[in-house]
Amino acid sequence: MSELMQAILDSDEKNDLRAFISELRQQDKNYLLRNDILNVYSEYCSKCQKSETSYKFSNLGKLIYYTQEIIQEDSNFCFIIRPNIAAQEVYRLTADLDVEPMTVQELLDLRDRLVNKFHPHEGDLLELDFGPFYDYTPTIRDPKNIGKGVQYLNRYLSSKLFQDSQQWLESLFNFLRLHNYNGIQLLINYQIQSQQQLSQQVKKALNFVSDRPHDEPYEQFRLQLQAMGFEPGWGNTASRVRDTLNILDELIDSPDPLTLEAFISRIPMIFRIVLVSAHGWFGQEGVLGRPDTGGQVVYVLDQAKNLEKQLQEDAILAGLEVLNVQPKVIILTRLIPNSDGTLCNQRLEKVHGTENAWILRVPLREFNPKMTQNWISRFEFWPYLETFAIDSERELLAEFQGRPDLIVGNYTDGNLVAFLLARRMKVTQCNIAHALEKSKYLFSNLYWQDLEEKYHFSLQFTADLIAMNAANFVISSTYQEIVGTPDSVGQYESYKCFTMPELYHVVNGIELFSPKFNVVPPGVNENSYFPYTHTQDRIESDRDRLEEMLFTLEDSSQIFGKLNDPNKRPIFSMARLDRIKNLTGLAECFGKSKELQEHCNLILVAGKLRIEESEDNEERDEIVKLYRIIDEYNLHGKIRWLGVRLSKNDSGEIYRVICDRQGIFVQPALFEAFGLTILESMISGLPTFATQFGGPLEIIQDQINGFYINPTHLEETATKILDFVTKCEHNPNYWKIISEKAIDRVYSTYTWKIHTTKLLTLARIYGFWNFTSKEKREDLLRYLESLFYLIYKPRAQQLLEQHKYR
Numbered sequence: 001m002s003e004l005m006q007a008i009l010d011s012d013e014k015n016d017l018r019a020f021i022s023e024l025r026q027q028d029k030n031y032l033l034r035n036d037i038l039n040v041y042s043e044y045c046s047k048c049q050k051s052e053t054s055y056k057f058s059n060l061g062k063l064i065y066y067t068q069e070i071i072q073e074d075s076n077f078c079f080i081i082r083p084n085i086a087a088q089e090v091y092r093l094t095a096d097l098d099v100e101p102m103t104v105q106e107l108l109d110l111r112d113r114l115v116n117k118f119h120p121h122e123g124d125l126l127e128l129d130f131g132p133f134y135d136y137t138p139t140i141r142d143p144k145n146i147g148k149g150v151q152y153l154n155r156y157l158s159s160k161l162f163q164d165s166q167q168w169l170e171s172l173f174n175f176l177r178l179h180n181y182n183g184i185q186l187l188i189n190y191q192i193q194s195q196q197q198l199s200q201q202v203k204k205a206l207n208f209v210s211d212r213p214h215d216e217p218y219e220q221f222r223l224q225l226q227a228m229g230f231e232p233g234w235g236n237t238a239s240r241v242r243d244t245l246n247i248l249d250e251l252i253d254s255p256d257p258l259t260l261e262a263f264i265s266r267i268p269m270i271f272r273i274v275l276v277s278a279h280g281w282f283g284q285e286g287v288l289g290r291p292d293t294g295g296q297v298v299y300v301l302d303q304a305k306n307l308e309k310q311l312q313e314d315a316i317l318a319g320l321e322v323l324n325v326q327p328k329v330i331i332l333t334r335l336i337p338n339s340d341g342t343l344c345n346q347r348l349e350k351v352h353g354t355e356n357a358w359i360l361r362v363p364l365r366e367f368n369p370k371m372t373q374n375w376i377s378r379f380e381f382w383p384y385l386e387t388f389a390i391d392s393e394r395e396l397l398a399e400f401q402g403r404p405d406l407i408v409g410n411y412t413d414g415n416l417v418a419f420l421l422a423r424r425m426k427v428t429q430c431n432i433a434h435a436l437e438k439s440k441y442l443f444s445n446l447y448w449q450d451l452e453e454k455y456h457f458s459l460q461f462t463a464d465l466i467a468m469n470a471a472n473f474v475i476s477s478t479y480q481e482i483v484g485t486p487d488s489v490g491q492y493e494s495y496k497c498f499t500m501p502e503l504y505h506v507v508n509g510i511e512l513f514s515p516k517f518n519v520v521p522p523g524v525n526e527n528s529y530f531p532y533t534h535t536q537d538r539i540e541s542d543r544d545r546l547e548e549m550l551f552t553l554e555d556s557s558q559i560f561g562k563l564n565d566p567n568k569r570p571i572f573s574m575a576r577l578d579r580i581k582n583l584t585g586l587a588e589c590f591g592k593s594k595e596l597q598e599h600c601n602l603i604l605v606a607g608k609l610r611i612e613e614s615e616d617n618e619e620r621d622e623i624v625k626l627y628r629i630i631d632e633y634n635l636h637g638k639i640r641w642l643g644v645r646l647s648k649n650d651s652g653e654i655y656r657v658i659c660d661r662q663g664i665f666v667q668p669a670l671f672e673a674f675g676l677t678i679l680e681s682m683i684s685g686l687p688t689f690a691t692q693f694g695g696p697l698e699i700i701q702d703q704i705n706g707f708y709i710n711p712t713h714l715e716e717t718a719t720k721i722l723d724f725v726t727k728c729e730h731n732p733n734y735w736k737i738i739s740e741k742a743i744d745r746v747y748s749t750y751t752w753k754i755h756t757t758k759l760l761t762l763a764r765i766y767g768f769w770n771f772t773s774k775e776k777r778e779d780l781l782r783y784l785e786s787l788f789y790l791i792y793k794p795r796a797q798q799l800l801e802q803h804k805y806r
Helices: 002-009 013-025 034-047 052-057 059-066 104-114 149-163 165-177 195-210 222-228 238-253 257-264 295-317 382-400 411-425 448-455 457-470 479-483 540-551 583-592 594-599 617-632 648-660 676-684 714-730 733-749 752-773 778-803
Strands: 031-033 067-073 076-081 089-093 099-101 127-129 272-276 328-335 348-350 357-363 406-410 428-432 473-476 498-500 504-508 517-519 569-574 600-605 639-642 664-667 688-691 707-709
Touching: 002 013, 002 059, 002 089, 002 099, 013 034, 013 059, 013 067, 031 034, 034 052, 034 059, 034 067, 052 059, 059 067, 059 076, 067 104, 076 104, 089 104, 104 498, 104 504, 149 165, 149 257, 149 517, 149 752, 165 195, 165 238, 165 752, 195 222, 195 238, 238 257, 257 752, 272 295, 272 411, 295 328, 295 357, 295 406, 295 676, 295 752, 328 382, 357 382, 382 411, 382 457, 382 778, 406 411, 411 428, 411 457, 411 778, 428 457, 428 752, 448 457, 457 778, 473 479, 473 752, 479 517, 540 639, 540 648, 569 583, 569 648, 569 714, 583 594, 583 600, 583 617, 583 714, 594 600, 594 714, 617 639, 648 664, 648 676, 664 676, 664 714, 676 688, 676 733, 688 714, 707 714, 714 733
Parallel strands: 127 504, 272 328, 272 406, 328 357, 406 428, 428 473, 473 517, 569 600, 569 664, 600 639, 664 688, 688 707
Antiparallel strands: 031 067, 067 076, 076 089, 089 099, 348 357, 498 504
């Protein structure tokens, strides 16, 4: 990038740069983000009558394209440039147009000065640098392979096996000896004493099973295999045992990545899984739509059901029915004594449709019953996590009658609890962020002190750093969640380098090229969410009831608005009422377009109708805002707002009822990490318009099976929706074309079978990696504990003191 800047200074474009800098000086803010920069440059090119070619392809145009931020300080400008995904360069441009590279430390100091929080005379600020801990671990080189960590790790491990076969095969032999179920030895027994003997006995066992009928059950030749040194776990039939032994034989003789993954993915080593989802109202009925209770609850419940199913299938295929193996999945959450009619005060609840998956609710210790016996916002939950983890360990050990094999955290609080539990119980830890708040709230780290009373970001961002670095592996729903797109920064990438003024500087917060990152998108619950055309699976009475509720039912306790013409095409959205979900933005977009109002009604299923019914500050603000927008744009008779909580089956049928009327679904979030509602609407057959900020970019293929919108550009969004509606009116078949392609997209890519198979393969591979590599994690974990006890815990205790008097 320095060469590009120098090329500008050495050419006629130097005057263009000078003129552009002059435009920047006229701006009323001294911190510009990428969108601001592009707007200023566009206005400059228009004013100076620059051609389209010059705008896009000049050296200055290229520099502007790669620039993420510009900070003005006195007469100098700091350019923060992102030449490639997951890369950053910083330069200072002086008043004389001299270019000077800046260090990360200089950039963070500059940002501190910007908010008047730079105090060098008082001493240096704590610097957090995780870089050295990744120096001895393998790292991916090509950015396009980020998120494919397990593929890279398989190549790395197999090359090690090939280069130093004696040592690594010894590790493989020792790994196979580890596994048991409730004290019963699996895979190999004491008769096999070395890796050389293992190799010999594998060939002997192969000759034995090859002579047996393919479908002969394992129990009929179990004793003969035991005599050779092989315990249950190789397969349930002669052909399955033969295939597994063949893969191991190939791995011993000529290791390669595919063979390694194929073998490790068959090892029966996971029987007990904990899914941590700590905050909110976690239940199966009567909770969706409550504060902090939405897509994550749906995700974790569906994941639990499908993990249990996959574990059962794996156990049967491994031949473990002879041991009566019963896999168990526990969703760990908090117990809420004042449960408001839900089952959130019930300690143990079986997950519907499962044999051995449970919701385990552990109460918070009663520091102040007014707080701990009621729902607590996810932004206020931090003081209780450590004691919650301690108490949960005891409960989990009792329920499992032993340790779990895998702990999966969800969201920041669940990931921190997963770290504390995994550290205490010496178990593999997986993280799922769902949403990293730092990306959602603009400048939230820079102005954290101003936001602390409401959001407590100092605790959340510290917890994020601890958990994401501690995790053995991290699952993201999309590639861009990790490292963004060519023109936007990823959620995890935003933790690479940032300042928390007067608290600490993060000079290297996460290694984005670590093989710990893996993209594993979730599926959609096909029992509740399925195409509207599957009429044989729909219940007519439910359809009639929900159609009345959506369009004509008068019930002021839970419905606001009466439609003048209920037969207009419905524009539908369903989400929590919070600022980021931006349903008020959709209402304003609708309000600004008279043409859209002529063709459509707006139907919102969201939160509460009255501020006195809500305990959430953000939801109350959005309730007031939505009423104001309805009045300001006179949307009475054109909008229905349903403050209802739906069962999962009703939620699925509502999408299908909207489909019956050839409606559309709009997801207008200012940022969406993934977007389960998008999958739900698409599999139902609804043409979907979704935010271009976040995960929907990877779910939807624009104008093929859905549409991107920029929810900050209201007129443009209204025009896109109107164009689609008009096209459908002229060609009714167009709606069906988009509908069918949306359905096909979900079925081909987003199923829970794909998700759970990959997740369990990851858990096995990373378990093998941790064992065989003897990865030196203790120094990293000690560093993370220092952050927890010296930064996180004191601040959490300060917040707990405040809670005592509420």
